[in-house]
Amino acid sequence: MSENKKLEILQMIDKISIFGGLNNEQVGKILDQSNYLVVSGDQNVLLQGMSPKSIYVIIKGRVEVYEEANNKVYPMMYMGEGECFGEVEILGIFPNMASVKTVEETEFIEIPKNQLHKFCHKDMKIFNILILNMAREACRRLAKSDRSLMEYMGK
Numbered sequence: 637m638s639e640n641k642k643l644e645i646l647q648m649i650d651k652i653s654i655f656g657g658l659n660n661e662q663v664g665k666i667l668d669q670s671n672y673l674v675v676s677g678d679q680n681v682l683l684q685g686m687s688p689k690s691i692y693v694i695i696k697g698r699v700e701v702y703e704e705a706n707n708k709v710y711p712m713m714y715m716g717e718g719e720c721f722g723e724v725e726i727l728g729i730f731p732n733m734a735s736v737k738t739v740e741e742t743e744f745i746e747i748p749k750n751q752l753h754k755f756c757h758k759d760m761k762i763f764n765i766l767i768l769n770m771a772r773e774a775c776r777r778l779a780k781s782d783r784s785l786m787e788y789m790g791k
Contacts (some may be wrong), residue, residue: 651718688725697742
């Protein structure tokens with residue numbers, strides 16, 4: 637990742653909830669171990685059922701999260717700038733629950749699972765904050781899903 641891109645990302649860390657509670661130096665350490673990706677529109681980033689390899693943070697652009705069952709596609713949600721995906725599967729140690737594809741050209745920070753695990757040994761504070769933030773994101777999505785389900789059932 638170029639230094640210019642790193643500086644650009646550091647300027648927007650307040651919009652990235654997975655980096656909450658981390659200072660610029662700590663986020664810089666994460667970025668040093670991450671990949672910067674640009675993916676064109678209508679491309680799969682994750683496939684349902686596959687083994688999770690990374691956490692993805694959206695820097696710019698949008699993605700659609702969808703599930704496939706019985707030869708049908710079920711759109712679940714759209715995600716945009718500052719949001720992340722892939723963290724639930726890494727925390728839960730299970731295959732990708734859904735597929736994710738880009739809606740438009742999208743820029744990502746990719747945090748590989750093996751690099752995340754290295755922080756456990758190299759910098760426990762960064763590791764703990766990242767894990768806590770990932771758990772918070774998962775809980776927020778679960779609460780939103782619960783509300784949607786209750787609204788649906790109330791109809």
